[in-house]
Amino acid sequence: MKKKLKVLLIIEQCNPEWSSVPLVGYNYYKEISQLVDCTLVTHGRNEEALQKFPEHKNIIYIHEGSFSPIYHKLVSSITFQGRVNWPLYNALCYPIYEEFNNQVYQQFHISVSKGDYDIVHAITPMMPRYPVKIIKACHNTPFLLGPVNGGVPFPPGFQKVARQEFAYFNFLRAVGRALIPGYVETYQQADKVLSGSTYTLNWLKDTFSIPDNRISLFYENGIKQEFIETQNAPKNLNYINLLFVGRLVPYKGADMLLEAISQLDQEIQNKIRLTIVGDGSEKKPLEQQVKELKLESLVKFTGWVKSQDIVQYYKNSDIFCFPSIREFGGAVVLEAMACGLPCIVVNNGGIGEYVTEETGFRIEPSSREYVVREVADKIQILVNDQTLRNQMSFKCVERVKDFEWGRKAEKIREIYEDLVKQKADKTLNSDLALKKVEA
The missing domain is CATH 3.40.50.2000 (Glycogen Phosphorylase B;)
Known part of the structure; x- marks a missing residue:
């Protein structure tokens, strides 16, 4: 029987009781964990919901500091004014995510560097706005990012709606790319990036100069x-x-x-x-x-x-x-x-x-x-x-x-196996080249 791959699965938003991205993150975890030896790393806010399922084991919860809830309330009061200003909200929430991002790195960078995992896979946040710091430890371990999705512009004929949805704050995306440490490097150094739409795929390729062999279309949503x-x-x-x-x-x-x-x-x-x-x-x-x-x-x-x-x-x-x-x-x-x-x-x-x-x-x-x-x-x-x-x-x-969650998880496992093989082949070729130089 083939040994299960050992995977570090980073899903900051992973909650079976919520909708949108947290539920999508949970559905990926639920199905992937049945196919591989999985360690899930997620935010402490998801602990109560996940603990209702005793079959979910090997979960590491990252708990936020005392300041984060206060800061989040402040952000909500600024951005939830009748209608949510999502571009501003996502920009202002970066410090809350970065606390999680840093704690994941502190807890796992040594084990990842030692090769304790066959692959590291970060699924959320799904919007292409934030870095994943653990990639710094993935010297010999494949790093998979996504599926990420977003950035689709409003059609030119709908500028009134764009203004209602605060699209004029979208310049903050470019500001984030310029100022957030490790953001650009995450996309440029990932062994594979999965994109949830053709528009986002092309945008990522152009923005981060990602070659075709390191990015693929993989719709993020599924169906039970x-x-x-x-x-x-x-x-x-x-x-x-x-x-x-x-x-x-x-x-x-x-x-x-x-x-x-x-x-x-x-x-x-x-x-x-x-x-x-x-x-x-x-x-x-x-x-x-x-x-x-x-x-x-x-x-x-x-x-x-x-x-x-x-x-x-x-x-x-x-x-x-x-x-x-x-x-x-x-x-x-x-x-x-x-x-x-x-x-x-x-x-x-x-x-x-x-x-x-x-x-x-x-x-x-x-x-x-x-x-x-x-x-x-x-x-x-x-x-x-x-x-x-x-x-x-x-x-x-x-x-x-084709969108059934079990099928999607099977495709993810195939991607894992390909990345592990590619990394092993690359390491072997490097070792052979080094031996030739030494000889």
Whole structure:
């Protein structure tokens, strides 16, 4: 039996009870730990949630100092003003991450230098903003980074939304690259970088001069096996059920979806119902928009729904409408596809790569007016063509199987094995070259 690789897995955000990046980090850990001899290093804030699973062993928790919670409250008070200023928040949170980063280095640099691990893999933070200091100890141990994702710009025709989302603070990314110690070196020295979208991959290659053989496309999001469609719930045959799932913030485009529905012929409107699952700063303006467009009989808002309960909304729906104009990962699209829902999305970021011509429609973000018009057109096509809906539904389920977490972990293990072999070959060639010189 082949010996399991010994892996140091660094996932600062790793929590099964949270959403977004912490949940993604946890899903990677859960599946990877079943395939390798894994030591997980994570932040102390995740300890309570992870300890509820006795099967999770060999976890090292890095606890923050007494000043960090105070500093985080200060950052939150500055950046959470009705709507979150994420570019500023991420920049100001660097000292909190750096405390974790330094402690990981202090605790593990000796063992990594000695070769106690076959590979070191850092998964979070997923945004390409911060360094990973332990790479300094990876002299003979392969270092894998990612998948990292982010940096996707707002489309030129959506500058009003960009301002609402504080895009004018994005200059802080370049400031960080110039000022944060070890940031550039992390990307330039990593044995392999995994990127979560084609845009980010090309940006990383150009920004850090990473050669093709050291960077690969690897979508960061996945789907649970039990989520993948086996049997849909009985549908309401009186209507075609449209679904939107996401935070109700400007760039997610729920307002464009409502406007698109208002432009549909009455005959089509009579055939559809829309459910909007989620909460956020735009909920009240969206509810007001529904009233102004006289769509009260067609649209229902659920508010925030627990992640484990959302699946029922997918299974009760027929079409997924998600005109987000700037999406890095877009896990909700994978969830919808897993439940057999043809998807209507905007082609900017990761979601435009999940959806193919066989599984839905990708709309170019030329302008707000164009997106609204195209969303209305694609809804009409799918409402009128049940055969097309059924064909796309089947293809969605087939497509999403490649994103199942277990399969993704298997691919990660294959990357581990390749990196270990490459490092061993490189070391052997160096030793042979040295012996020739000495001879």
